[in-house]
Amino acid sequence: MKRALSLVLCLCLVFSLVPAACADGEAETILGLKEGNIYLSEFLGVTAVFDEDWVLLSDEEAQEAMGHVADSFEDEDLTKLLRESGTVCDLFAVAQDGSGDSVNIQLENLGLLYGMVLSETAYAKRMLEPLKSSLEPMGLEDVEIGQESIDFAGEEHLSLTVSGEMNGAELYERLVLLKAGSYMATVTYASVGSHNADRLPELFFALDANASEAA
Numbered sequence: 001m002k003r004a005l006s007l008v009l010c011l012c013l014v015f016s017l018v019p020a021a022c023a024d025g026e027a028e029t030i031l032g033l034k035e036g037n038i039y040l041s042e043f044l045g046v047t048a049v050f051d052e053d054w055v056l057l058s059d060e061e062a063q064e065a066m067g068h069v070a071d072s073f074e075d076e077d078l079t080k081l082l083r084e085s086g087t088v089c090d091l092f093a094v095a096q097d098g099s100g101d102s103v104n105i106q107l108e109n110l111g112l113l114y115g116m117v118l119s120e121t122a123y124a125k126r127m128l129e130p131l132k133s134s135l136e137p138m139g140l141e142d143v144e145i146g147q148e149s150i151d152f153a154g155e156e157h158l159s160l161t162v163s164g165e166m167n168g169a170e171l172y173e174r175l176v177l178l179k180a181g182s183y184m185a186t187v188t189y190a191s192v193g194s195h196n197a198d199r200l201p202e203l204f205f206a207l208d209a210n211a212s213e214a215a
Contacts, residue, residue, distance in 0.1 A: 030107060030183065031059060031090050039091050040207070041105075044180050046153045048203045053097045062092035062104070090185070100192030103203065108184050120158040120177040123184055131162075140164040140171065152176045152187075154206040161197075169193055174200045 032041030037050040050056065087106045095101035110118055118126075128145060135143050146161040162173040171190070174197035178185040189200035 030180075031088070032105075034058070034091070037093075039093070041090065042207065043183075044105075044178055044185055045207050046178075046204045047207055048091075048103075048205070050093055050103075050203070054093050054095055054103075057092040057094070059089070062089040099194065099196065100190075101196055102190050103200070104188050104190075106186045106188075108186070110182050110184055116182070118179075118184070120179050120184070123177060123179075124158055124160060128160075135162075135164065139166050141166070150176065150201060152178070152201050153204045172197050174198055176200065 030043045032039055032043065034040075034056050037052070037054055037056055038047070039050075039056065040047040087108045089104060090107050091103065091105040093103040110123075124147065128147075132143055132145055141164055143162070143164040148159055148161075149156050150159045152159070158177045160175040160177075162171075162175065164171055170193055172192075172195050173188055173190045176187045178187060187200065187204070189197040189203075191197040
């Protein structure tokens with residue numbers, strides 16, 4: 001199970017295009033706010049509220065967890081890719097009910113050029129083959145990847161599904177791509193042994209929608 005959970009965290013790190021680190025101080029300006037079980041990102045224009053069965057890690061805890069995941073693989077090239085991918089973990093929520101579910105958001109700085117020309121669809125197209133080829137060395141078998149457009153926080157976004165088996169346990173993920181300026185955000189719900197990941201769009205709402213409801 002620990003290996004499966006490591007894979008859950010690793011998938012979003014693999015889903016990055018170019019190694020482009022954030023400029024000094026830039027990460028702090030794009031990261032969302034986490035208070036209790038509420039996540040709010042003005043940068044992405046979304047918010048999410050998790051119930052008492054979930055725990056949201058601090059930014060430091062999330063980055064530490066991602067570092068441990070990167071170092072846990074025997075493939076040195078893969079470890080280097082994950083360490084130098086330029087991704088920043090903006091949210092890492094873990095279910096405490098024993099389900100193995102987790103929700104995380106990775107922000108990747110695409111750089112000036114890629115940030116201008118890469119749409120969510122183009123980004124996914126460039127990464128589908130590298131993503132699939134990287135999963136088998138991690139121990140995921142019978143990999144299937146799907147793609148569709150879904151409503152996420154009131155807008156249409158590209159979504160991918162990834163499924164497979166590891167040590168007899170089914171792993172299922174729902175990923176949603178959000179383009180924000182020169183950044184690409186990958187929002188992922190990972191579920192072990194169930195398809196709870198399809199609930200991902202239910203957790204997130206647009207900030208302006210919440211403001212309207214409050215009024």
